[in-house]
Amino acid sequence: MSPILTSIIKDTYTISSLNRRVRALKHFLSQSLFKKGEVSPDELFIEDEDIKWLENFDQKLLSTFNANNFYAEFQKIEEEVKKVTPLIIYLPIEFPDAEVIKLGQKVRSLFSPNLIIDIKYDPTLIAGCNLVYNGSSKDYSLKKAITDNQKRIIEEFGKIGKA
Amino acid sequence: MLPGILLASTLILLVLFLLERRKNQQLIKKQQGEVIEKAQEKSYELLHQAIAHSQNVYSEIEKEEGEILQKSLQDSTALQQEFENKFNNELVSFKNSIDASQVEYQKYLEDLKRRTEEAQIRNQDFIRAQIDQVFENFEQKLSDFLLETEQRSVTSIDLELKAARQLIETYKTQQLKLIDENIVAMLEKTLSLVLSKKLTLKDNVDLIYEALEKAKVEKFIV
Numbered sequence: 238m239s240p241i242l243t244s245i246i247k248d249t250y251t252i253s254s255l256n257r258r259v260r261a262l263k264h265f266l267s268q269s270l271f272k273k274g275e276v277s278p279d280e281l282f283i284e285d286e287d288i289k290w291l292e293n294f295d296q297k298l299l300s301t302f303n304a305n306n307f308y309a310e311f312q313k314i315e316e317e318v319k320k321v322t323p324l325i326i327y328l329p330i331e332f333p334d335a336e337v338i339k340l341g342q343k344v345r346s347l348f349s350p351n352l353i354i355d356i357k358y359d360p361t362l363i364a365g366c367n368l369v370y371n372g373s374s375k376d377y378s379l380k381k382a383i384t385d386n387q388k389r390i391i392e393e394f395g396k397i398g399k400a
Numbered sequence: 401m402l403p404g405i406l407l408a409s410t411l412i413l414l415v416l417f418l419l420e421r422r423k424n425q426q427l428i429k430k431q432q433g434e435v436i437e438k439a440q441e442k443s444y445e446l447l448h449q450a451i452a453h454s455q456n457v458y459s460e461i462e463k464e465e466g467e468i469l470q471k472s473l474q475d476s477t478a479l480q481q482e483f484e485n486k487f488n489n490e491l492v493s494f495k496n497s498i499d500a501s502q503v504e505y506q507k508y509l510e511d512l513k514r515r516t517e518e519a520q521i522r523n524q525d526f527i528r529a530q531i532d533q534v535f536e537n538f539e540q541k542l543s544d545f546l547l548e549t550e551q552r553s554v555t556s557i558d559l560e561l562k563a564a565r566q567l568i569e570t571y572k573t574q575q576l577k578l579i580d581e582n583i584v585a586m587l588e589k590t591l592s593l594v595l596s597k598k599l600t601l602k603d604n605v606d607l608i609y610e611a612l613e614k615a616k617v618e619k620f621i622v
Binding site: 324326328329330332333336339340343344347348349352360361363364365366368370373375377378379380383384387390391394 | 583584605607608611613614
């Protein structure tokens with residue numbers, strides 16, 4: 238993984254954020270490199286949190302870009318981003334952004350420091366989550382628990398009915 | 401010449417023959433006349449004799465006839481008397497025999513009547529017994545038939561009931577199966593409705609973190 242991507246990923250936890258930030262960075266750098274005058278992230282159509290992120294981004298790394306290598310470098314970055322295998326997490330409810338970040342941090346603490354997650358929503362899970370990574374999936378949802386214990390549940394209902 | 405001679409000789413012979421014949425005939429006639437006369441005389445004589453004889457015979461016959469008639473009259477009277485006697489006797493005996501026959505016939509009729517009555521009574525008894533037997537058989541067969549019908553009805557009703565029960569059982573099983581299949585779906589739906597309101601964000605987060613911990617333990621991501 239390239240240093241710039243590593244740096245981008247450091248504070249970016251979801252794949253959508255990663256793509257967005259890569260695009261934002263590209264846009265910001267393209268404006269900076271090819272437009273006359275100083276360019277501030279505020280002037281660009283970039284989200285607020287990304288603006289903050291850009292402002293806090295490692296400037297040294299940004300300085301490695303120039304008009305000559307800009308497109309090539311970003312092509313590499315984009316290709317690397319495409320190769321990123323995210324951990325897809327199906328959640329039953331919508332998480333606020335803060336919780337998403339915490340979730341990303343938790344995932345990284347458990348599995349890999351550069352692991353990117355992809356949040357999807359599936360209300361039918363009821364509770365818990367369903368994890369999909371690299372083609373395999375593991376369902377830790379309440380729905381799965383009910384399905385696995387269907388027989389027992391029906392027996393219990395039967396007992397209740399007889400009682 | 402010769403034929404002429406022969407012819408002439410023949411003619412001569414013929415003439416001679418005819419002359420002879422004529423002569424003979426005349427002679428015969430003469431003889432016959434004599435004979436006839438004689439015969440006639442003889443016959444007249446015989447006839448006279450016969451008549452006399454027959455008159456004798458006739459008178460004798462008349463005489464005998466009278467005697468016979470006399471005798472027969474006497475005989476017939478006796479015979480008649482005898483016949484009458486015999487007839488009366490026969491009549492009496494016939495009458496007696498008829499009376500006896502009548503009596504016997506009367507007896508026979510009475511006996512026949514008695515036997516007929518007895519036979520009638522026996523026949524009536526027999527017919528009565530037959531009818532009773534027929535009724536008895538009929539009652540028995542009817543009772544058997546009713547019993548059999550009842551059994552068949554009961555059996556068929558039992559079969560119908562069994563089939564109906566089986567159908568109900570099958571339906572019940574199918575419905576229970578449907579309920580079992582749906583109960584889980586209902587439970588899921590209920591839980592999703594209830595827990596979405598009852599479970600807080602923290603609870604959800606905790607559950608997810610728990611799932612991630614489990615995934616780490618199970619080495620889901622290597």
